[in-house]
Amino acid sequence: MDENTLTMTPGPTAVPEDVREAMAQPAMNPDVNPEFESYYETLLDKLARVYGTDDEMVVLGGEGILGLETAVDSLVAPGDDVLCLANGVYGDGFADFVEMAGGTPVVHEADYRDAFDPDEVAARVESGDFDAATMVHCETPTGLLNEFDEILATLQEAGILTIVDAVSSLGGTEVPVENIDVCLGASQKCFSSPPGLTTMSVSDAAWEKVEETDQNGFYTSLEPWQDADYSFLPYTHLVSNLYALEASLDRILDEGRESVFARHETAAERCRERGEELGLEPFPGTESLCSPTVTAFEIEGRAEEIQERLYEDHDVLVATGLGEMASDLLRVGHMGYSADETRVEKTMDALESVLD
The missing domain is CATH 3.90.1150.10 (Aspartate Aminotransferase, domain 1)
Structure with a gap:
């Protein structure tokens, strides 16, 4: 090509030229450079503005699937019942992550051509005792955009934590982040930045669940990022990718x-x-x-x-x-x-x- x-x-x-140029600039050492802390705080502030949320932001070094697995690993304990809304490939895939975390996925399916019926979801919620729910905002493989406002309200009222894959919609259309506990994005979609970063907003309720849940990993755990000291992050961050992400966020905020x-x-x-x-x-x-x-x-x-x-x-x-x-x-x-x-x-x- x-x-x-x-x-x-x-x-x-496609990655615009100014984003490529940002990625090519000399990289500071994020582990020891005293300027990195303020740089990273500014980046997270811009990311929150693009998300449209006051929730805490986390950026992980890895492609978007890392975010899906990390969210489930961090919030789902063995034996937890998780409602998985599935009307596409990625909705189906959430159930696999739940099983790997030791949880029990209860899959609520809709045809790949159809939206979810809020009343049917509400009935499913009433029929069980769910700790969390997973769903996909935009099913990229089929171009289907799910409307979740009413469903999120039902889940919130029931005290069920919500994990939403908004990887291919964040930055391109409105996402109801204020009603989502963990909202997942990625650098290579609507941000038009190179692949390599997962983005997520994490609510206070989600952080509380992280504290309560035994973490069986490190790279796929949110625990090391809770109250993280930006002067020394859990691992060496992908600083050149961060430069590119910031340039992408600036493009969105400027427009x-x-x-x-x-x-x-x-x-x-x-x-x-x-x-x-x-x-x-x-x-x-x-x-x-x-x-x-x-x-x-x-x-x-x-x-x-x-x-x-x-x-x-x-x-x-x-x-x-x-x-x-x-x-x-x-x-x-x-x-x-x-x-x-x-x-x-x-x-x-x-x-x-x-x-x-």
């Missing part, structure tokens, strides 16, 4: 969160309009379920072939579905730096050429 490739994948996304969200909506609407003109349907099939950060088009049995032709013939890189849907879904990522109408038009022009 060369520098002229148009990357329109749902993460890792303004609402303007960023509007830009994502505009790019997504144009992507789906062009798809409709080509006779393509977004996978969820319902407009209200379509994410403003990624669109999955149904192309039965041809997705991998079309992905290859887009890259080979037009130097445009998109993604296919995952698992059983690898051949049936073609995914266009319009998130972060790529949430741009011009980039969407070029992508869809190339797709039109391939389909013709």
Whole structure:
């Protein structure tokens, strides 16, 4: 892949030049440099502003999946019952992490095309005694965006801690962080920063649960980060990645969160309009379920072939579905730096050429 490739994948996304330049600057030693503490505090403040929360922020050195496993490992004790809301690949995957932590996952499933029924979730909550609940805001493999406001209120009223994977929506659309105990993000999605960092907000209730729960690991535990001294973190942080993340956060804050969200909506609407003109349907099939950060088009049995032709013939890189849907879904990522109408038009022009 060369520098002229148009990357329109749902993460890792294209990284803008100023973010790349930030990552390339000389790196301070985060373990001994006295300036790192104030630098890191400023970074976390910017991250909280992008999240839209007053909760404590944590940045871990590792790709976004690290956050999912760490949240579960830190909050789920052996024998805990955990309600796992699943209408996609990552929702299903949370149950595996719960089992590895010794908890008992109780999976509440919905079809991969459907939203969760709040009344059905409320009934499931009443039927059990749950310590925590897991869910996914945007199911990246299918482009489905879940609406969780009513469900989060139900869980909060029941005293159930909530762990939300918002990896592919944070920074691209509004996320109800104020009602989430652990909200997970990652550098390589809507932040348009290189892969390598997990971000999360952690509520007071979540920290209390961390204290009560025996921690069986270190790198996948939040315990070392509770009341962490920023002058000496639990491990040597990925300082060059932090530089890039800060530059990405500055881009969002300078543009303004609402303007960023509007830009994502505009790019997504144009992507789906062009798809409709080509006779393509977004996978969820319902407009209200379509994410403003990624669109999955149904192309039965041809997705991998079309992905290859887009890259080979037009130097445009998109993604296919995952698992059983690898051949049936073609995914266009319009998130972060790529949430741009011009980039969407070029992508869809190339797709039109391939389909013709």
